[in-house]
Structures are given as structure tokens and as C-alpha cells.
Amino acid sequence: MRKTNRKLAALYDAALAPHGINIAQFALLRNIERRQPVSLTELARLLELDRSTMGRNIRVLQKQDLVLTSRGTDQREAAVSLTERGMTVLRAAEPAWEGSQDAITARIGADRIRILQELNQLL
Amino acid sequence: MRKTNRKLAALYDAALAPHGINIAQFALLRNIERRQPVSLTELARLLELDRSTMGRNIRVLQKQDLVLTSRGTDQREAAVSLTERGMTVLRAAEPAWEGSQDAITARIGADRIRILQELNQLL
């Protein structure tokens, strides 16, 4: 599973590289878009990551001017949103992501993809 | 896949924690045992990892006195072998690993496990 995950990530990363992001960042940007403005804790819950990991990942996106964070009503919360550039990059990267998705589906079969999705539910 | 991989790794890591190693290190130790003495490049090939990553992972095991490296016939090569302690820890950790393996198989089904193994071949 670890091997496969690395290979799969490498495939997506190669396809997304021209857009300056990797698969982890792509997934993160999509989640931000859906929920913005959203807190770090909420994003961490959505992607099932440690909160501190999420904080650092967001910082990288911020450095690239893809997201911005401000304080929420709750002064503790960091409210994360896409910047205009973030939205542009996300839109531009989507075809590359879909292309990889299709290529991988063709290679391993839609039924196996479905099983991978089930797997995550079971754990 | 990335989510599932993290969850799965966490399960194994928890089971292996009492032995002071994680799932990546466990897999690495097993491969070293099978091929020792073995070069970094060969190990990297076996586990499909970047060679520099392998070098660093080995260094961690070395720091814990689980493996030792010496120069091979080819003076460039690092010949990696298990230390006695490495062997002991590997043997001690195996039941924990098998326990996780069984628990996970029970949870997600042997057929899905088999599909995961096929997946790696296809990529």
C-alpha cells in the first residue's frame, strides 16, 4: 500500500507539476474551495490529517499566494480562503488532474478504484 | 488512497510502537534480512524508494543500532546488514505485525487485500 501510494502520488504530481502544485495541495485547494472560509481544524478533519500538519501545509500554499488566512469571529480560528490566484490555479490544474484520473482508471480498472474508495470507509 | 495509506500506517505503527519501530522500518528490516549484506541502491530498488531516502532511513536504523553498514568489495557501496539487536527486534516485532495484518484483513476482507497487491503490479 505504501509503495502503491507513492507511485500513484508520483503520477499525479508529474501531471500537476506544470501548475506548481502537487496532489496533496490540489486536494487541499479543492476542499478549501468547497468550504471557504474554513478553519484549520475543520480542514484537518475533512482530510483526516493532524491539525499541525494542516497548519504547515496551509502555510506553504500561503507562501505561493494560493490561499489567505484571516481571523474568524472566533478570534482563535484561522479562516482560510482561496485567493484569486488560488482559484485560477485550481481551475487550470483540474484538467491535468482529470487526465491522470482517467489514465489511472484505464490502467487499473474502475472496479478497483471503487474498492479503494470503499477501503477508506472501512478503516 | 493517501488517506487510507495514512490510516493503515497508523494502525501498524501503533502495533509496532512497543518495539520502537514503525511500519516503514519494519518493512525495511525484513528486506535487509533477506538480502544482507545489501547496498543502498539495491534496497532502494527493492522498496521502490529514492536512493537518498533509503540512505537516510538506514541512518535512522543505524542510530538505533538495528543495522550496520560497512564498505563492500566495491568501495563505493555501503553494505547494510542487521545487527544482532536488529535481528532480535525484527523477530520480536513480527507477531505484532502479523496481528495487525490479521486484524486488518478481518476488517477489510482478504479479497480486497489481494486487489491492493495487484494494484502495485499495475503501476
Added chain:
DNA sequence: GCCAGATACGGGCATATGCCCGCAATGAGC
């Protein structure tokens, strides 16, 4: 035997990931 290209490593740079600890803001109970 000598040199050029190939091969094995190590180190630097960047990201990803988790755990723990401490700080600040919130909110519930009195």
C-alpha cells in the same frame, strides 16, 4: 596504463506527516 562515461553515495533543499507542549481565546457553571 589512461581517460571518459557510468555508478554509488552524501548533502542540501523542500514538502509531508504525527505527537507533544504551551499559549490564547471561548464558554459554561457558579
Added chain:
DNA sequence: GCTCATTGCGGGCATATGCCCGTATCTGGC
């Protein structure tokens, strides 16, 4: 209103991962 447990973050520590570049060693063709 005030105290204290809860919640949201950031920073420190450690590992994992990949890419690129430089150095050392080897090897094949001459």
C-alpha cells in the same frame, strides 16, 4: 462577573520522501 475546562493554533522534535548536484570509485575502450 469570575474561574476553569475546552478549543484552536503555533512551534519544537522526529521521520519520510523526492530531486538535484557534487564527489569518489569503477570500468571499458584505446
